[in-house]
Amino acid sequence: xxxxxxxxxxxxxxxxxxxxxxxxxxxxxxxxxxxxxxxxxxxxxxxxxxxxxxxxxxxxxxxxxxxxxxxxxxxxxxxxxxxxxxxxxxxxxxxxxxxxxxxxxxxxxxxxxxxxxxxxxxxxxxxxxxxxxxxxxxxxxxxxxxxxxxxxxxxxxxxxxxxxxxxxxxxxxxxxxxxxxxxxxxxxxxxxxxxxxxxxxxxxxxxxxxxxxxxxxxxxxxxxxxxxxxxxxxxxxxxxxxxxxxxxxxxxxxxxxxxxxxxxxxxxxxxxxxxxxxxxxxxxxxxxxxxxxxxxxxxxxxxxxxxxxxxxxxxxxxxxxxxxxxxxxxxxxxxx
Numbered sequence: 335x336x337x338x339x340x341x342x343x344x345x346x347x348x349x350x351x352x353x354x355x356x357x358x359x360x361x362x363x364x365x366x367x368x369x370x371x372x373x374x375x376x377x378x379x380x381x382x383x384x385x386x387x388x389x390x391x392x393x394x395x396x397x398x399x400x401x402x403x404x405x406x407x408x409x410x411x412x413x414x415x416x417x418x419x420x421x422x423x424x425x426x427x428x429x430x431x432x433x434x435x436x437x438x439x440x441x442x443x444x445x446x447x448x449x450x451x452x453x454x455x456x457x458x459x460x461x462x463x464x465x466x467x468x469x470x471x472x473x474x475x476x477x478x479x480x481x482x483x484x485x486x487x488x489x490x491x492x493x494x495x496x497x498x499x500x501x502x503x504x505x506x507x508x509x510x511x512x513x514x515x516x517x518x519x520x521x522x523x524x525x526x527x528x529x530x531x532x533x534x535x536x537x538x539x540x541x542x543x544x545x546x547x548x549x550x551x552x553x554x555x556x557x558x559x560x561x562x563x564x565x566x567x568x569x570x571x572x573x574x575x576x577x578x579x580x581x582x583x584x585x586x587x588x589x590x591x592x593x594x595x596x597x598x599x600x601x602x603x604x605x606x607x608x609x610x611x612x613x614x615x616x617x618x619x620x621x622x623x624x625x626x627x628x629x630x631x632x633x634x635x636x637x638x639x640x641x642x643x644x645x646x647x648x649x650x651x652x653x654x655x656x657x658x659x660x661x662x663x664x665x666x667x668x669x670x
Contacts, residue, residue, distance in 0.1 A: 604621075
C-alpha cells in the first residue's frame with residue numbers, strides 16, 4: 335500500500351491547512367492594532383526610515399523562522415540556528431577574504447551548514463538523542479568554531495564588498511531606490527516556502543510524522559529520512575540568512591544570531607505552530623515574527639532599557655509556549 339493511501343486513511347486532517355486559519359486572522363488583527371497604536375503614540379514609527387529598519391530585521395530573522403517552522407512541524411526543535419547563521423557568515427567572510435568568489439563562498443557555507451544539519455539528524459535518528467540536547471550542543475560547537483576562526487574579533491568586509499558589487503547588492507541594494515533587496519528576497523523565499531509546505535508530498539510526510547510518528551512509521555513512511563530532511567532544511571535556511579546578514583552589515587560581528595533561536599521558536603508558536611509537531615504554517619509563523627518585531631520596535635522607540643526588553647521578550651516566549659500547551663491539552667480532551 336502506498337504512503338499516500340495510508341496517509342489518507344490516517345486521522346491527520348489536511349483540511350486544517352486552509353490558507354487563512356482563525357489564529358492567523360486574529361494575529362493579523364492584533365498586528366494591525368499595534369501598528370495603529372504605535373502610529374498615534376510615536377512620531378517616528380510611521381517614518382519610512384523606521385519601517386525599513388523593521389522590514390530589514392524581519393527579512394533576515396524571517397528566513398530563520400521558516401526553517402524553524404519546518405523542523406517544529408516534524409516534532410523536532412533546533413536551538414543552534416543563531417550560531418549556525420553566524421557560522422555561515424564566518425565561512426563566507428573568511429573564504430571571500432582569501433580570494434574565493436563570494437558566490438562560491440556562499441554556496442560552500444550553505445553546503446557546510448547542510449552537512450552539519452545532516453549530522454544533527456543522524457544523531458537524532460540513529461543514535462536516538464533528543465533534538466534539544468543535540469542542537470543545544472551544536473549551539474555551543476558552532477559558536478566555538480566561529481570564535482576559533484575569528485580569534486574572537488569581528489571580521490570586516492567593507493573594502494572587499496566594494497570589489498563585488500553584484501554580491502553586495504544582495505544585502506545592500508534597493509529596488510527603485512526605496513524597497514530593500516533583502517525584503518524582496520525574503521518575500522520570494524517565504525512565498526516559495528509557503529507553497530511548498532502547503533502543497534508538496536514531502537511536507538505532507540513531515541506533517542504526518544509530526545502528528546503521529548509511530549503511525550507514520552507503520553504507514554511505510556521513512557521517518558528517519560523525514561527527520562534528517564527537516565534538520566538539514568533548518569540549517570540551510572539559517573545559512574541563507576547568514577549570507578544576507580554578512581552582506582547587509584558588511585562583516586561578521588561574533589555576537590550575530592545570539593538569542594535568535596528563542597525569537598524563531600516564539601514566532602512560530604505564536605503563529606500557530608505546535609511544539610508537539612504536526613501543525614503549523616509559514617504564514618502564521620511570519621505573522622508571529624511580525625508581532626515580535628513590532629513589539630521590539632515599539633520598546634526601542636519608547637526607550638525601554640535593554641534588560642527590560644529581554645525580560646519582556648522571554649515573557650512573550652513563555653506565554654506562547656503555555657498557550658500552546660493549553661491548546662494541545664484541550665485538543666486531546668476533545669478527542670478522548
